[in-house]
Amino acid sequence: MRYIIVYDITDDNLRTLTSETLKDYGLKRIQKSAFMGSLKKHALNSLLTDLRRMVNVDSVIVFPLCDSDFRNMVSIGKEFVEEEKQDVQFF
Amino acid sequence: MRYIIVYDITDDNLRTLTSETLKDYGLKRIQKSAFMGSLKKHALNSLLTDLRRMVNVDSVIVFPLCDSDFRNMVSIGKEFVEEEKQDVQFF
Secondary structure, X not given: OEEEEEEEOOOHHHHHHHHHHHHHOOOEEEEOXXXXXXXXXXXXXXXXXXXXXXXXXXXXXXXXXXXXXXXXXXXXXXOOXXXXXXXXXXX | OEEEEEEXXXXXXXXXXXXXXXXXXXXXXXXXXXXXXXXXXXXXXXHHHHHHHHOOOOEEEEEEEOHHHHHOOEEEEOOOOOOOOOOOOOO
8 A cells, every 4th residue: 555654853863763664664755755656554553563662742644555545646846757657866 | 526636746845845735635744744625526536636736756645534534543643633523734
């Protein structure tokens, strides 16, 4: 299943640790504080466990994104490329 | 339909204008650069027109969020309250 992860994290080190963790799980950065990618159930559960251990006062929200929602996404401004075909990191 | 809007906008004035625009459409802030809410088709089209006029070099991504995806959202850290029942602005 595909997921979008968005976060508001104040501490620089924790924010870096969070983005590195998301990259470790193979997720692609689509904005400064937003990642996207596909995860199997066990990987999602492992990621949630890691994030719950790291994040307390800040906010991380994980959205599943079904195929229909993904197809109907709209990107405005900087071009956003579908992550399966290309590396989505575009800045 | 429910939508999530996430943005990366460098200019302070434009970022404020964007968030004010999203509020004008009745969307609720769920993180500093993320809003959520329900929009009818014509309101979505009007919002997209406004955003395309405002945003060029930055990035705004609009995701539809079907009921199933919404039910399976996971919020870590700061409590995120389902926007239909309460005002989601929690900071």
